[in-house]
Amino acid sequence: MKIHFTVLLGVLLASFAQAQTTTKFPSGYLYKIEAGAIGRQVYVCNQRPFNTSGELVGVGDLTAQTQQVFENLKTALGTVGMTLRNVKQVTYHVKGQTSQVNSTISQQVNSVSATYFTQGAPGIAEIKSIPKIASDDILVEVEVIAEK
Template identity: 75%
Template sequence: MKHCLAILFCALTTSFVQAQTEPKQPTGYLYKVETGVSGRQVYVSNQRPFNANGELVGPGDLTTQTQQVFENIKTALGTVGLTLRDVKQVTYHVKGTTTQVNSAVSQQVNSVGATFFTQGAPSIAEIKSIPKIARDEVLVEVEVIAEK
């Protein structure tokens, strides 16, 4: 009986170790802090346009990528009991060649944001142009600060 238990324990331990060491498909960078205290902030940063399978959505299409980013943000906020209505600040990082964001890009990003922020945009919203994002095909990443 002891011999059978020892074999079972070894088999389970080996399976557990193998499962932990297998690489997972990256789906973008998610940084989320749950304070658990009412009135405290929750940060979701560096949301990128990857779907649940880790695939880039909308290569070359800023609008489609921004929509996917907001879907990811909704999911992340939902895991801590929040919605986009709880967002107090949003920062868009758009891939660009200069430090200035042109008005067409700004309008495009704000238009997508308006479809997700149905109660109005957060009081603090900023669009920044950055020369490079994690992958060349990624055109936008977004971070938000929400409050319980």
């Protein structure tokens, strides 16, 4: 019994290691989860401003980074047959030194989002200031909840 368990564990670990080295995910739209009824509700979390090559877009430029995030969101939602029109809730996490988002940052984010949410902003939209994101050069990350 002990030998069977050891062999099984070895096979599982080898399979896991192979899956980790051979699976390549596209950069920038990595965190997509379907919940509940398949195809009905999707959560996209920690969407960051990386292009498909994995390079950070718009270092120091909040507008360029927000645009890249929206392009990544369109791609992620498209993989499950949705568009930005399906977004019901959006939360922007913007890098800042205080807990309050200043009006300039708010205007930049809202201006970019207006060009992508052509049918109007989702019913729930919030901009939060956070002291640090995954990297010092990342100025914004976005979460959305979309529903068919």
